[in-house]
Amino acid sequence: TGSTQPQRILKAVQNNATWGDAESVIATIDNYCRRKEWAMNVGDDKGPILDSVVSEVSPKVALELGTYCGYSTIRIARLLSPGSCLITLEFNPDCAIIARQIIAWAGLQDRVQLLEGPSKDLIPQMKESFRVKSFDFVFLDHWKEYYLPDTKLLEECGLLRKGTVLLADNVICPGTPKYLEYVRNSPRYESCYFKSHLEYTKVEDGLEKSVFLG
Numbered sequence: 001t002g003s004t005q006p007q008r009i010l011k012a013v014q015n016n017a018t019w020g021d022a023e024s025v026i027a028t029i030d031n032y033c034r035r036k037e038w039a040m041n042v043g044d045d046k047g048p049i050l051d052s053v054v055s056e057v058s059p060k061v062a063l064e065l066g067t068y069c070g071y072s073t074i075r076i077a078r079l080l081s082p083g084s085c086l087i088t089l090e091f092n093p094d095c096a097i098i099a100r101q102i103i104a105w106a107g108l109q110d111r112v113q114l115l116e117g118p119s120k121d122l123i124p125q126m127k128e129s130f131r132v133k134s135f136d137f138v139f140l141d142h143w144k145e146y147y148l149p150d151t152k153l154l155e156e157c158g159l160l161r162k163g164t165v166l167l168a169d170n171v172i173c174p175g176t177p178k179y180l181e182y183v184r185n186s187p188r189y190e191s192c193y194f195k196s197h198l199e200y201t202k203v204e205d206g207l208e209k210s211v212f213l214g
């Protein structure tokens, strides 16, 4: 039986990136996915936009929905100040096991808590089990039809505060029309679109930044 894409990405990292060097892990994954096989990482075109929003927010407590191989997990975690943490949710155990190793290779395991399970089960546990008061930043990059229900769940669980920044990947391609309609028309959000390209391609895609107004 052959290998999986996450396994091949991990191997590329182990063969080419420097242990403990997050930048080299990011560069290795981008080179591999641009030259060898496309993968659904936020990538090196949208990545700098993610970086700039994270740096601007400098979150103490951040959430990522959909870890996959941990590429965006590393992009976010490498920018966090000591004492801050990123909680990332992944329900596929095969992805989780690979992502943990890639996050460790980047030397960022101390700032990242990868929780295995579906967002709809884990989000309601955030306050009691994971002692989260509210999130300063949320990166949405999981199955696209779950962006809206999970955003509403975060609201209902009181996990968003005045000023919480939501950043959503793929709002054009594959597209998240219901989520976009909600954050762009709801009086509780101030939204703006950052035009870019689908990772490793010339196809249009972009990130939607939405500030929760409380």
Ligand SMILES: CCCNc1ncnc2c1ncn2[C@@H]1O[C@H](/C=C/CNC(=O)c2cc(-c3ccc(F)cc3)cc(O)c2O)[C@H](C)[C@H]1O
Pocket (backbone or CB within 6 Å): 040, 041, 042, 065, 066, 067, 068, 089, 090, 091, 092, 095, 117, 118, 119, 120, 141, 142, 143, 144, 146, 169, 170, 173, 174, 198, 199
């Ligand atoms: C209970 C479910 C919800 N709760 C969940 N709770 C926890 N973890 C969850 C949940 N839902 C999903 N996950 C995990 O997140 C990951 C899934 C990520 C999904 N990402 C895409 O589908 C995409 C597609 C394209 C694309 C563009 C153009 C193309 F032609 C092809 C593909 C580009 C992109 O940048 C993309 O991010 C991971 C595989 C999956 O196990």
Ligand SMILES: [Mg+2]
Pocket (backbone or CB within 6 Å): 040, 041, 042, 141, 169, 170
């Ligand atoms: Mg994506």
